[in-house]
Amino acid sequence: MDREKLRSWGGGHSSNSQKLDIDCGKDIPNLLQYVDERGVIPRAFGNSYGDQALNSEGTVASILNYSESNDLTITKEGRISIHGGVHLGAVLEAAIHNSWILPVVPGSEKISIGGAIAADAHGKNHFHKDSIASHILEMNVLTTKETIIRCSRSEEPELFWATIGGLGLTGLILRATLQLERIESNELLVTSEKFTTYDELFNHFKAESPTRSYSVAWLDLLSNKNPGRGIIQFADFGSEFNHSFDQKKTNRFEISRPLPFNTISKLNCNSFNAFKFRNHPSKILHKSISIPGFLYPLDRLIGWNNLYGKKGLFQWQIVVPHSEEILLKEIIQTVGTLPVLPTLAVLKRLGSESNSYLSFCKPGWTLAVDFPNENASSRSLLSEFDRKITEVGGRVYLAKDSGLEPELVTEMYPRFAEWKQIRKKYSQENFWQSDFSRRLKLD
Numbered sequence: 001m002d003r004e005k006l007r008s009w010g011g012g013h014s015s016n017s018q019k020l021d022i023d024c025g026k027d028i029p030n031l032l033q034y035v036d037e038r039g040v041i042p043r044a045f046g047n048s049y050g051d052q053a054l055n056s057e058g059t060v061a062s063i064l065n066y067s068e069s070n071d072l073t074i075t076k077e078g079r080i081s082i083h084g085g086v087h088l089g090a091v092l093e094a095a096i097h098n099s100w101i102l103p104v105v106p107g108s109e110k111i112s113i114g115g116a117i118a119a120d121a122h123g124k125n126h127f128h129k130d131s132i133a134s135h136i137l138e139m140n141v142l143t144t145k146e147t148i149i150r151c152s153r154s155e156e157p158e159l160f161w162a163t164i165g166g167l168g169l170t171g172l173i174l175r176a177t178l179q180l181e182r183i184e185s186n187e188l189l190v191t192s193e194k195f196t197t198y199d200e201l202f203n204h205f206k207a208e209s210p211t212r213s214y215s216v217a218w219l220d221l222l223s224n225k226n227p228g229r230g231i232i233q234f235a236d237f238g239s240e241f242n243h244s245f246d247q248k249k250t251n252r253f254e255i256s257r258p259l260p261f262n263t264i265s266k267l268n269c270n271s272f273n274a275f276k277f278r279n280h281p282s283k284i285l286h287k288s289i290s291i292p293g294f295l296y297p298l299d300r301l302i303g304w305n306n307l308y309g310k311k312g313l314f315q316w317q318i319v320v321p322h323s324e325e326i327l328l329k330e331i332i333q334t335v336g337t338l339p340v341l342p343t344l345a346v347l348k349r350l351g352s353e354s355n356s357y358l359s360f361c362k363p364g365w366t367l368a369v370d371f372p373n374e375n376a377s378s379r380s381l382l383s384e385f386d387r388k389i390t391e392v393g394g395r396v397y398l399a400k401d402s403g404l405e406p407e408l409v410t411e412m413y414p415r416f417a418e419w420k421q422i423r424k425k426y427s428q429e430n431f432w433q434s435d436f437s438r439r440l441k442l443d
């Protein structure tokens with residue numbers, strides 16, 4: 001098999017791997033023939049910011065080319081059983097069309113069901129709806145021990161919970177059954193309000209988010225005078241179906257490959273932030289937006305990651321428990337003074353932790369910040385924060401990580417040792433591996 005050069009979505013990692021296309025409609029190959037010292041990792045759309053879906057000098061197993069029917073039928077109870085390679089955009093569209101919704105939707109439609117489950121993904125409504133784990137009924141997972149195993153909360157529960165959030169390291173999710181929720185409207189009524197100081201923004205977010213279906217804040221971390229000022233958007237469902245959304249096509253632009261230079265500089269980020277903030281009216285804005293339009297704002301510019309040029313970007317996403325609001329404020333107000341450039345920062349509120357062994361989400365606040373990969377040490381400038389977050393029971397999101405110190409994983413994820421045991425139980429040693437698992441010494 002030929003080797004193929006693969007790049008992470010953030011662009012900071014790449015690998016040469018042999019690519020194995022698994023067609024579940026046909027015979028499943030005996031994966032054991034691919035066992036060598038570099039193992040195999042599932043790969044879907046490759047939307048991981050870091051090296052989670054890369055396996056240098058090893059094999060990546062893709063299930064995106066499949067002959068099995070792409071059936072998106074929803075039962076009258078709102079259940080949908082889908083192939084692991086289907087993207088969330090297709091599922092959400094089919095659901096809305098039938099007055100259902102996928103309760104948890106991460107911020108881009110081009111994420112596969114398998115990839116979302118492997119990350120235990122969350123959306124802008126985690127405070128109310130938890131992560132995707134809460135909405136999965138069962139999965140078929142291709143493991144090395146007994147080939148395909150069906151697992152759920154009651155059947156092979158260890159494999160079920162270890163695979164959710166397990167970043168492909170316990171097996172390949174071939175199929176999953178999800179529980180959808182009924183909706184009365186395909187319209188989200190969005191309010192958008194700007195706050196001149198971080199304290200005002202945070203207090204308003206804290207007070208309002210329990211009563212609003214979706215909440216998210218954009219923060220300006222580069223403002224000298226008021227770092228952490230920003231704009232909060234809350235959204236709730238309307239009361240009827242707005243059929244004009246069916247015809248309306250969102251204008252999309254595309255940057256298809258990395259630009260030869262990095263267009264991101266402190267000067268243009270500062271100007272962009274100042275413009276975005278100033279341009280927002282002082283009064284509250286009310287808008288009606290389609291569900292995908294609100295949930296996937298970044299998809300309007302396809303390939304926006306390519307703006308960062310060949311070195312790309314990394315994202316640092318953390319959760320800080322509710323009791324540690326002072327640390328959160330310290331981070332928000334000092335990141336902009338470090339010699340790394342926080343280009344985009346988003347704050348969300350998280351609710352309950354899932355039962356998955358490597359669940360990222362826990363009650364508290366999650367901050368996600370994009371940075372250009374200026375040089376090899378850019379990510380390490382955040383290590384001091386990683387340690388402080390660990391000390392107070394916070395976490396870095398592994399699904400997006402690019403540079404966490406391996407020894408912090410066991411402290412951030414206290415059920416890591418249990419997960420490791422289950423992984424061993426279901427797969428031949430060193431079979432499922434990735435650049436990510438080797439970097440963080442997860443074996």
Ligand SMILES: Cc1cc2nc3c(=O)[nH]c(=O)nc-3n(C[C@H](O)[C@H](O)[C@H](O)COP(=O)(O)OP(=O)(O)OC[C@H]3O[C@@H](n4cnc5c(N)ncnc54)[C@H](O)[C@@H]3O)c2cc1C
Binds near residue numbers: 009116118122167171
């Ligand atoms: C613009 C953007 C916005 C995002 N917003 C959010 C967000 O709001 N919330 C959130 O939680 N995450 C978010 N993410 C992160 C995203 O959910 C994860 O990176 C996700 O895993 C990517 O899925 P993918 O299909 O591209 O998988 P890949 O990048 O190909 O793989 C990701 C991981 O999943 C594993 N995997 C993929 N398919 C399977 C399978 N069938 N079986 C087993 N393992 C598999 C891989 O081994 C790898 O470890 C965002 C990412 C981007 C690029």
